[in-house]
Amino acid sequence: MSQLLISTIAQHVSLTAEEQQRIPSFFESLPVRRHQFLLREGEVCRYEFFIEKGCCRQYETDSTGKENVLQFSIEGWWITDLDSLLTGTPSRFNIDVLEPGVVWQISKSQLELLFNEIPAVERYYRIISQRAYAALQRRILWLQKPALERYQAFVAAYPFFETRLPQHQVAAYLGITRESLSRLRNKIAKTSR
Amino acid sequence: MSQLLISTIAQHVSLTAEEQQRIPSFFESLPVRRHQFLLREGEVCRYEFFIEKGCCRQYETDSTGKENVLQFSIEGWWITDLDSLLTGTPSRFNIDVLEPGVVWQISKSQLELLFNEIPAVERYYRIISQRAYAALQRRILWLQKPALERYQAFVAAYPFFETRLPQHQVAAYLGITRESLSRLRNKIAKTSR
DNA sequence: CCTCCACAATGACAAATGATAATAAATGGG
DNA sequence: CCCATTTATTATCATTTGTCATTGTGGAGG
Numbered sequence A, B: 001m002s003q004l005l006i007s008t009i010a011q012h013v014s015l016t017a018e019e020q021q022r023i024p025s026f027f028e029s030l031p032v033r034r035h036q037f038l039l040r041e042g043e044v045c046r047y048e049f050f051i052e053k054g055c056c057r058q059y060e061t062d063s064t065g066k067e068n069v070l071q072f073s074i075e076g077w078w079i080t081d082l083d084s085l086l087t088g089t090p091s092r093f094n095i096d097v098l099e100p101g102v103v104w105q106i107s108k109s110q111l112e113l114l115f116n117e118i119p120a121v122e123r124y125y126r127i128i129s130q131r132a133y134a135a136l137q138r139r140i141l142w143l144q145k146p147a148l149e150r151y152q153a154f155v156a157a158y159p160f161f162e163t164r165l166p167q168h169q170v171a172a173y174l175g176i177t178r179e180s181l182s183r184l185r186n187k188i189a190k191t192s193r
Numbered sequence C: 001c002c003t004c005c006a007c008a009a010t011g012a013c014a015a016a017t018g019a020t021a022a023t024a025a026a027t028g029g030g
Numbered sequence D: 001c002c003c004a005t006t007t008a009t010t011a012t013c014a015t016t017t018g019t020c021a022t023t024g025t026g027g028a029g030g
Helices: A003-010 A017-026 A082-087 A108-117 A119-143 A147-157 A159-164 A167-174 A178-192 B003-010 B017-026 B082-087 B108-117 B119-143 B147-157 B159-164 B167-174 B178-192
Strands: A028-032 A037-039 A047-061 A067-074 A094-107 B028-032 B037-039 B047-061 B067-074 B094-107
Touching: A003 A017, A003 A047, A003 A119, A017 A108, A028 A047, A037 A047, A047 A108, A067 A159, A067 A167, A067 B119, A082 B119, A094 A108, A108 A119, A119 A147, A119 B067, A119 B082, A119 B119, A147 A159, A147 A167, A147 A178, A167 A178, B003 B017, B003 B047, B003 B119, B017 B108, B028 B047, B037 B047, B047 B108, B067 B159, B067 B167, B094 B108, B108 B119, B119 B147, B147 B159, B147 B167, B147 B178, B167 B178
Parallel strands: none
Antiparallel strands: A028 A094, A037 A094, A047 A067, A047 A094, B028 B094, B037 B094, B047 B067, B047 B094
């Protein structure tokens, strides 16, 4: 039973006891190990994933082999390639597991079914979609600024990632090299003492 | 009569003749002059804007006074601060007019009414929302790359902006200085001959 | 026709960031 | 607990990008 899935949804919309009981039945849960792929570049994305425990990342590998991180996702967050899922086109992204844990997956058709059966979930989905859009906009504005400000904005917005993610993953999210990030952190540490 | 508004929507969904006639009545059209603001930072955004003619930009002014462009919008495109519009919170953005023209505006309540009366428009709205989301994702990946690649990706994706926008506006969109952009263009011109 | 102003290009220099390499430290899996 | 692997730091040097100053250019408006 995923208590977290229900409580996460219930944070934004009201659910009856019966709805709370039925929702998990639309999902499948799966344990995931480190380095496991939930989606590979070139595949069509078939699921929306809810992270119950652990940590995942969505990234592309560019022509030079560099990995650019689009998103991280931890307990209580969702992750998928929405474009591929909705249009049925092959994904440009990989989604893999950084920390082992448990994810709940739901297919496109089951999701539609769930929306029809429990409209509150559709409402919840609209709310978080809108938040995700606003988050992407903020991110674009960060990326138009120098590396130090990007990093500080990131830490301010997501302080828990600071301790949880390897630094080179953070660097790949910020669009800088791990060496640059190391220098920035060193500079910050110096000026603060 | 905005033929462009109808034809733009009809590109993605089917509309009856009667629907085509009714849609514009939910909007107000207004001529706009250069430098006019459709939205100012600190205001709550009240409208979604459809550009019938002309060109607008959405941007923030950061703490150093630098203007960071989030979006450009031309004939057949939409522009608004969705977050402010939906949540009723003050906007961090300005939307102003780069080229004089005509825009059609629709309030949140009229938009909801329109969705209820003509469901095809709601479907259209979902389709373009999804496209806008995918476009933001692509943009984030561009911004994680060096300036030259950002510029080339921009030109490849939106060749018509290349001739239409002042270069310093493009630079503010790419997150680089106008001087850097000028250098990049110079380098490209040299290598191509 | 002239003037003002927005826009673009360029050079010189400073600062930030990337690339490479070497080393140290931490961590995960048997 | 140990070892292989991953991760982080640091130094050096090259490249990119930003800053500042100057000049040129074209167009809008008096």
